Amino acid sequence: xxxxxxxxxFSQKLKAWEEQLQSELKKFPExxxxxxxxxxxxxxxxxxxxxxxxxxxxxxxxxxxxxxxTRGVQRTMYRGRFWTMRQYAGFGTAEETxxxxxxxxxxxxxxLSVAFDLPTQMGYDSDHPLAxxxxxxxxxxxxxxxxxxxxxxxxxxxxVSTSMTINSxxxxxxxxxxxxxxxxxxxxxxxxxTIQNDVLKEYIARGTYIFPPQPSMKIITDIxxxxxxxxxxxxxxxxxxxxxxxxxxxxxxxLAFTFCDGIAYVEAxxxxxxxxxxxxxxxxxxxxxxxxxxxxxxxxxxxxxxxAKIMKERFKVTNPEALKLxxxxxxGGSTLTAQQPLNNIVRVALxxxxxxxxGTQSLHTNSFDEALGLPTEESVQVALRTQQIIAYExxxxxxxxxxxGSFAIEALTNxxxxxxxxxxxxxxxxxxxxxAIETGYVQKEIHNSAYEQQLAIExxxxxxxxxxxxxxxxxxxxKSILKVDPSVEERQIAALSKLRKERDNNAVRESLKxxxxxxxxxxxxxxxxxxAVSVYATLGEITDTLRDVFGEYTESTIL
Amino acid sequence: xxxxxxxxxxxxLDGHDRGAKVVAHALRDAGFEVIYTGLRQTPDQIVRTALxxxxxxxxxxxxxxxxxxxxxxxxELMKKEGIDHIPVFVGGIIPPDDVPQLLQMGVKRVFGPxxxxxxxxxxxxxxxxxxxxxxxxx
Numbered sequence: 001x002x003x004x005x006x007x008x009x010f011s012q013k014l015k016a017w018e019e020q021l022q023s024e025l026k027k028f029p030e031x032x033x034x035x036x037x038x039x040x041x042x043x044x045x046x047x048x049x050x051x052x053x054x055x056x057x058x059x060x061x062x063x064x065x066x067x068x069x070t071r072g073v074q075r076t077m078y079r080g081r082f083w084t085m086r087q088y089a090g091f092g093t094a095e096e097t098x099x100x101x102x103x104x105x106x107x108x109x110x111x112l113s114v115a116f117d118l119p120t121q122m123g124y125d126s127d128h129p130l131a132x133x134x135x136x137x138x139x140x141x142x143x144x145x146x147x148x149x150x151x152x153x154x155x156x157x158x159x160v161s162t163s164m165t166i167n168s169x170x171x172x173x174x175x176x177x178x179x180x181x182x183x184x185x186x187x188x189x190x191x192x193x194t195i196q197n198d199v200l201k202e203y204i205a206r207g208t209y210i211f212p213p214q215p216s217m218k219i220i221t222d223i224x225x226x227x228x229x230x231x232x233x234x235x236x237x238x239x240x241x242x243x244x245x246x247x248x249x250x251x252x253x254x255l256a257f258t259f260c261d262g263i264a265y266v267e268a269x270x271x272x273x274x275x276x277x278x279x280x281x282x283x284x285x286x287x288x289x290x291x292x293x294x295x296x297x298x299x300x301x302x303x304x305x306x307x308a309k310i311m312k313e314r315f316k317v318t319n320p321e322a323l324k325l326x327x328x329x330x331x332g333g334s335t336l337t338a339q340q341p342l343n344n345i346v347r348v349a350l351x352x353x354x355x356x357x358x359g360t361q362s363l364h365t366n367s368f369d370e371a372l373g374l375p376t377e378e379s380v381q382v383a384l385r386t387q388q389i390i391a392y393e394x395x396x397x398x399x400x401x402x403x404x405g406s407f408a409i410e411a412l413t414n415x416x417x418x419x420x421x422x423x424x425x426x427x428x429x430x431x432x433x434x435x436a437i438e439t440g441y442v443q444k445e446i447h448n449s450a451y452e453q454q455l456a457i458e459x460x461x462x463x464x465x466x467x468x469x470x471x472x473x474x475x476x477x478x479k480s481i482l483k484v485d486p487s488v489e490e491r492q493i494a495a496l497s498k499l500r501k502e503r504d505n506n507a508v509r510e511s512l513k514x515x516x517x518x519x520x521x522x523x524x525x526x527x528x529x530x531x532a533v534s535v536y537a538t539l540g541e542i543t544d545t546l547r548d549v550f551g552e553y554t555e556s557t558i559l
Numbered sequence: 560x561x562x563x564x565x566x567x568x569x570x571x572l573d574g575h576d577r578g579a580k581v582v583a584h585a586l587r588d589a590g591f592e593v594i595y596t597g598l599r600q601t602p603d604q605i606v607r608t609a610l611x612x613x614x615x616x617x618x619x620x621x622x623x624x625x626x627x628x629x630x631x632x633x634x635e636l637m638k639k640e641g642i643d644h645i646p647v648f649v650g651g652i653i654p655p656d657d658v659p660q661l662l663q664m665g666v667k668r669v670f671g672p673x674x675x676x677x678x679x680x681x682x683x684x685x686x687x688x689x690x691x692x693x694x695x696x697x
Contacts, residue, residue, distance in 0.1 A: 118572035118623060122599075130601065133628030134572050207574015207598050247577045334577070338672040371672045373624070373654040450577050451584050458676055467673045481654045484624065555597055 001057055002049045010049055037295045038453060038462075039252040041415050047407035055410060060305070064400045066320075068308040070301050070413070071401040072359040073324040078397035082110075083355075084362035085387045086163060086328065090115030090140035091374055092488045094150035097140040101155060103377065107384055111362060113163040114151070115139030116173070121208040123169045123543025126492040136488035138374075139165075143496045144538045148176040149183070158186035162193035163238070163328065163362075168210040170197040171223055171526055172542050175533035178231070194235035194284055194328070197223060200261040200433060201240050203555070204442045205247035210543065213434050215550035217268045219525065224269050224279045226526035235284040237265065238328065245288040246334045248450020251299045252416055254288065256423030257442055259306060260433040263424070266315055267432070276315045280322025289351035289358075290332040296351070297403060298412035300358025303327070305413075306420055329355035330364040336371040340466035344368035349386050356390055357403055363387055374482040499536060507535040512545045519549040563687050566614040568596040568605045570633065573623035578650060582618065585676040586683065602632040606640055614645065615687060621651040627660060634665050646686045650674070 002010075035043040044051075055061070062068055065075035074080065087104055089112075090097045101112055116139040119131035125143050126135045135141045142148060152162075157180065166173045174195050178188045199216040202209040209216065220237065227236045241249075241258035249257065262283070269279055287303065289296050307325035311317040331351040336344045345368045352365050365383040367375030375383070391397055403409045430436045437443070456462040463469045511532035518528045525546075532542050567583040569576055576598060587593045594612050596605065609617055621629055630649055637643040649661055650670040658669045667686050670679055 122572050124572075130572060130599075133625040133632075134623060137624040138573075202574070207576065208572075247575075248581075336672075371652065373652065447577075447580050447584070451581050454581050454585075454676060464673070468675070481656070 001052055001055050007049065007053055014048060014050065037251070037292050038449075039250040039295065039416070039419065041252075041295065041412065041419070043294075044408075044411075047411045049407065051407055051411040055414070060414075061404060061410075067312070067323060069304040069324055071404055073304065073326055073361070075400075077359060077400040078356070078391070079400065082391045082397060083360050083387075084111040084161065085109050085384060085391075086111040086113045086362045086364055087380060087384055088113040088115050088163075088165065088330070088364050089380070090117075091138075091482070092136040092140065092484055093492060094140055094142065094147040096488075098151050098153055098155075100377075101151075104380070104384070105155070105160075107381060108388065109384060111161045111163065112155070113364060114165065116164070116166055117141045118208070120173075120539060121166060121169065123172075123210050123539060123547070125538050125540030126489065126496055128540060132489075135492050136484055141488065141492045142173070142176070142539060143492065144499055144536050145176045145179055145533050146495070146499055146536065148173075148180045152177075152180055152184075156186075157181040157184055158190050160192075163196075164193065165196050167196050167199050167202050167206075167208055168216070169539060169543060170195040171219060171529045172533060172539050174223065174234075175526075175530040178530065179534045188231050190233065191231055192233045194238050195223070196240060196286070197237040198240045198261060198265075198286075200264060200437065201243050201258075203437050203553070204257065204446060205243040205249075206240075209553050209555075211546065211550040212553040213437065215546075216553075217264070217434070218522075219546075220265060221269050221272050221274070222524040222526050224265075224282070225272070225274055225524055227282060228274065228279045232282070234282065235326075236279070236282045238284050238286045239265065240286040242286050242288045242330055244446060245290065246332065247446050248453060249446045250449055250453075251290070251292070251295055252419040253423065253445060253449060255299060255303050255306065255416065256420045256427075257433075257446075258285065258287070259310060259420065260424060260427045260436070260442075262307070263310060263314070264433040266311075270315065276311065276317050277319040277322050280311060280315075280317055280319065283322075284361075285325055285327035287327055287329050287360075288332050289329050289355040291335055291347060291351065293350055293354050294408060294412060295416070296354040297358045298409055298416050300327075300329075300355065300360065301401075301404075301409070301413045302416040302420065304359070306417055326361045328362045328364070329358075329360040331355070331366045333366055333370060336366060336368070337464060337467050338371040340472065341368050341372065343466050344371070345382060345386070348383060349390070352386055353390055353394070353396065356396060359401060369481060372481055374484070376482050496538070499538075503536040508532070508537045508541070511535050511537055512541060515542065516545050516549060519546055562590065562592050563615040564592045564594065564612060565616045565618060565683070566594050566596065566605070566609050566612060567618045567620065568600050568608070569598050569620050570600055570602055570605055570629040571621060571623055571625050572599055573621060573625070574598055575622045576620065578622070579618075579620035582620070582650060582676065582679060585680060589680045589683075591683070602629060602636050605633055606636040606642070609637070609645060610640060610642060615690065616683065617645055617647045619647065619649045621649065621653075624652070626651060626653055627657060630661055630666055631664055644690070646690055648683070648686065650679075 061070045064072040118134045120142045124131045239262045241254040245254040304325045308323045311323045331348045367379035367383045369379045427436045515528040583593045583595045646667045648668040
């Protein structure tokens with residue numbers, strides 16, 4: 001970005017400056033010998049035009065809304081519309097979560113995000129022995145279409161966008177959502193939202209896998225195909241680095257493994273005959289925002305550039321809409337501390353600001369009490385207000401990609417990109433992501449990083465305020481922590497057995513038989529799942545039908 | 560001196576095993592023999608593994624909020640199998656209000672978020688030595 005003449009002159013000045021610096025350092029040494037990020041990027045004392053000498057403005061940055069989208073996926077970004085403020089919520093029964101959703105919408109939240117309980121995520125009905133103690137705990141309990149009807153009662157699905165954190169059972173929940181919307185009078189082609197549907201990261205980071213990788217990939221491809229024809233505004237997958245990061249990966253590994261997952265999905269879809277120019281528009285991403293402010297901003301900017309290059313160069317995509325990396329961000333749950341919990345408000349604010357400066361499309365801000373339990377209404381409100389303060393008061397949303405051109409940000413963006421490509425090459429050399437997961441390579445990398453980070457905290461190389469420095473003697477007791485009513489499980493089971501008596505059980509049996517045949521014959525299972533859902537087959541019954549055909553995955557434990 | 564065997568287990572449906580693996584790794588580095596069950600073990604499976612592997616200590620990692628039910632179930636089954644002399648510790652997202660209940664049902668220690676590995680290792684050594692002292696050594 002600078003001409004040779006200037007760089008030559010500048011190098012001389014820099015050399016003189018460094019000579020003076022040496023004598024100063026003898027008198028006033030720096031705090032540390034090296035300053036490294038957790039991704040082992042050495043942060044320099046000062047970044048200058050020399051660091052950007054190989055940057056080509058148009059190839060590497062481009063204008064907002066243009067390839068390679070480093071500066072953002074839209075031309076106006078937040079001048080047009082703020083990011084979607086989307087707080088992940090769900091607990092207890094559908095009725096209770098419906099109330100929380102209405103509260104959040106009334107507080108100015110602009111999109112919904114559904115948390116499901118673990119039995120729902122694992123394909124067990126609430127009366128299954130393995131569901132005992134887990135019903136309605138970490139999210140809302142869903143057994144059948146009836147629960148989704150109640151969950152969105154009074155919320156017009158044609159007007160809101162809804163994100164559902166659901167993976168192995170995504171086709172079922174998508175079906176329940178679509179059928180509910182139809183019953184409300186909406187066209188499914190108008191529905192906007194996202195299903196997470198990213199099973200590969202479940203094997204390496206989040207754990208809610210059911211089927212082995214191959215059939216899981218098949219179901220995901222089925223969903224891509226179905227939605228590109230019938231639900232074109234729906235994001236068919238949210239390829240997630242968030243959980244990889246939370247499981248212990250650093251920023252570079254987060255991007256690298258997410259993109260390796262993304263490559264595997266695109267390859268599988270292309271192999272089954274789908275056009276990446278079409279389904280590529282419906283891919284979305286999900287990243288974490290952690291504490292290192294500059295590294296995180298650079299990470300988000302690098303992410304857009306890398307994905308655009310992958311789609312263009314590797315998959316020969318020409319449709320610009322299918323080159324754009326659109327992503328949701330959540331602040332880092334694992335950075336929250338149980339000690340001095342109010343400090344978390346500040347951490348969340350900084351992380352959220354990094355996500356906004358990095359150009360996120362939607363954002364969830366964590367509540368300060370989440371290292372202790374589910375958030376209360378009060379703490380959720382503070383979290384949402386944090387986003388609103390950034391949006392309406394800070395001014396950072398008034399210009400597009402305000403940190404572009406910063407020597408430090410651009411240099412870090414480049415460095416993250418280089419390191420991510422190296423990881424992607426490594427995974428390619430292992431035979432691709434599915435293979436790398438099967439051998440345990442990815443799990444091992446993430447675990448080693450998690451362990452190293454914990455050791456760094458133990459020996460105070462990494463300071464966590466309130467945990468290994470600046471501790472106080474008295475334990476902070478929060479006034480209230482949300483308790484899930486223990487009667488939820490009983491009520492949910494009672495409603496389920498009532499449903500089983502009242503529904504047309506012949507229709508249920510037929511629909512499950514059809515689904516089984518479709519799965520055995522390698523047909524697209526999505527229409528059959530939708531059909532089963534619409535006659536009130538339960539989530540557990542549908543999943544069991546698929547378990548019969550596809551089998552279940554057991555992990556090899558990697559330590 | 561023999562090497563103590565520790566079982567680290569993830570009961571319930573929760574898939575968050577970063578903490579369990581890091582603690583298992585630290586205990587192994589501290590010289591213990593560690594068996595990690597992997598995800599989604601029923602209380603029954605955990606107790607059976609404890610029996611088969613003849614462990615000296617059981618650590619349960621729970622982040623889903625189901626810690627009271629799951630810990631109670633494991634301890635009940637241990638009593639039934641006559642291995643309730645094996646001490647149990649619990650780690651995870653445990654609301655402070657629930658800690659007394661866990662201790663009352665027989666859990667020896669509860670480690671919440673932010674607990675240093677060195678502290679866990681130290682406490683584990685203490686628990687094991689208490690056990691050795693009370694049974695006269697083995």
